[in-house]
Amino acid sequence: MKQSERNIQRTLPLDIAVKIASSLQVLDLCSLGSCSQFWRDSCGSDSIWESLTKQRWPSLHSSSFDPNTKGWKEIYIRMHREKAGSAAEVVGFVEQCSLSESIDVGDYQKAIEDLSSMQLSFEDVRMFLFKPKLNVLLNLVGLHYCIFCLEMPADHVMDTLVGCNILERKVHVKWWKLGRWFYGFRMRDESCSCWVSLEDLLTGKGEEVLGVLRRGAVHECTEIECALCASPCEISIAGSTLNSLVLPKHARNGLWDVASDQFIFIRILCQYVV
Structure with missing residues (x-):
């Protein structure tokens, strides 16, 4: 020196x-x-680390502290490691469910629920899920959690995405709507799809898609999947729709429940080569 x-x-x-x-x-x-x-x-001052801890985890209660913990810096380090481990579990789950570069809405919503039960803060999401090197589906999960669970202001989230250099990353969302009934006959199921950026989901452009992702597979939507933005290599069945597929029950893998006349699950979707 x-x-x-x-x-x-x-x-x-x-x-x-x-x-x-x-x-x-x-x-x-x-x-x-x-x-x-x-x-x-100077940097180890307890008052500094108390402020940092309460700023990052506003809902943290002193009753949850280990009585053997010495000082706020140790509390901060312990909490950081705990949240990092929790986030790693969600990252591993989403990556396992999206090996084909797409994720079913049921798994997508489970990841959101897991984040909520783990009580990750906005700063936790920024540090662990808004990384450019991560799968964009994980960025999307983090964004959804911030909007609906943490209820963060859109402009604040957008500034954070800009800082993390992921604002313009895109996903492809595809869902099926149940066919409408017309004079006693049911129309064919309607396929809907949309390319959206994370920025679109924070503005009016992605409002419909965000609503679909939030509701999940309900009465008007039978199946939803998200896929990465890349060169498409579509798998399709020419001239066929979900209502006109004629396949053995075992071959369809439970695609259609004839008894209840309801769509259960399907994986016929565009696959993307990264």
């Missing part, structure tokens, strides 16, 4: 040093704390 830097540290009041450190984000705070013993002590 240069002599001038030592002189500054000697003359800098501790409360001013703590004030400087308290204005930093966690990564910058840790970097500053590694510079010298003086800054390590």
Whole structure:
């Protein structure tokens, strides 16, 4: 360390040093704390880590703390590791369910429910799910969770997506609507699909798609899947629709329940080569 830097540290009041450190984000705070013993002590102030902990996890209650925990920095580290482990479980689940580069809406909504039960904060989602290197379906899961579970303002989420460089990433959403009844006859099921960016889902452009994803497979939608944006390699059955497919029961794998005349599940969808 240069002599001038030592002189500054000697003359800098501790409360001013703590004030400087308290204005930093966690990564910058840790970097500053590694510079010298003086800054390590300043950046380790309990008041700083208390503020960071409560800011990141506003719903955190002191009753949930381990009585053996020493100081707010240790609490922050423990919580960070816990949430990182929880997020890793969701990441693993979504990746396992999307090996074909698409995910069924049931699995998609389960991932949302898991995030909610784990009580991940917005900062947790930003750190663990808004990574550019992750599958865009995971970005989508995180976005959905922020909008509907955390009820974050759209402009705040959009600024975060810009900072994470994932705002323009796209997904392909496809769903089937049950055919309408017309004079005692049921019309063919209607196939709907849409390419949307994460930005679209935060604006009016993606309102319909966001509503479909939120409701899931209900009476007006029988099946929904999301796929990555890439070069399409479509698998189709020419001249056939769900209502006109004539296949053995075992071959259809339960695609159509004749007794109840209801659509159950289908995987005939565009597959995407990444």
